[in-house]
Amino acid sequence: MTQKADCAASIPIKNHRNGQALIEMALVLMVVLMVIFGGVAAVQAIGAHYTVSQAVRVAAHQAAVRGSTGGLMDDQEYPLASAPGPVAEAARTAFAGSVFAEPQYATIRVRCATNPCRRYSSITVTIEYAAEVWTPVPGLSDIRVNRSATRATEQDTDD
Secondary structure, three states: OOOHHHHHHOOOOOOOOOOOOHHHHHHHHHHHHHHHHHHHHHHHHHHHHHHHHEEEEEEEEHHHHEEEEEEOOOOOOOEEOOOHHHHHHHHHHHHHHOOOOOOHEEEEEEEEOOOHHHHHOOEOOOOOOOEEEEEEEEEEEEEEEEEEEEEEOOOOOOO
16 A cells, blocks of 8 residues: 555646746757858858959969950959959859859959059959858848959060
8 A cells, every 4th residue: 555655646746837848949949040040151151251262362363474454444343243354254263163152243353553564563353242141140141252362463464
């Protein structure tokens, strides 16, 4: 008989906190989703920064080797996707290998210190990139990258 009394004492009394687990799961889920979405946005931003940096480096090298702005009028912005000339083509090639950035969201500007470009003149390539973040993160709506590179031209202009 004492055994039955022990068993009856171990049965839990009805718990009045039925929704506690649901509330805790909702709070933890919000934090976990923010970490995941924030991580995806961070990876996208890092990839876009890397891609734009590589594109501007390659375009500046192309401009220096050619000794010109490569068909781009000095100090005017062009959409990278449709900009004329081998300098813009070199930048588009750098964008082509990237998952994180696309050339239609970028603009390019090429400026030579002298007009026309002469040997040893500095030539500057600037690429500005702006795109929306893939995942919804509060307070973060877009990624903006502005990079420029300057090189000395290696020959007189060939435009």
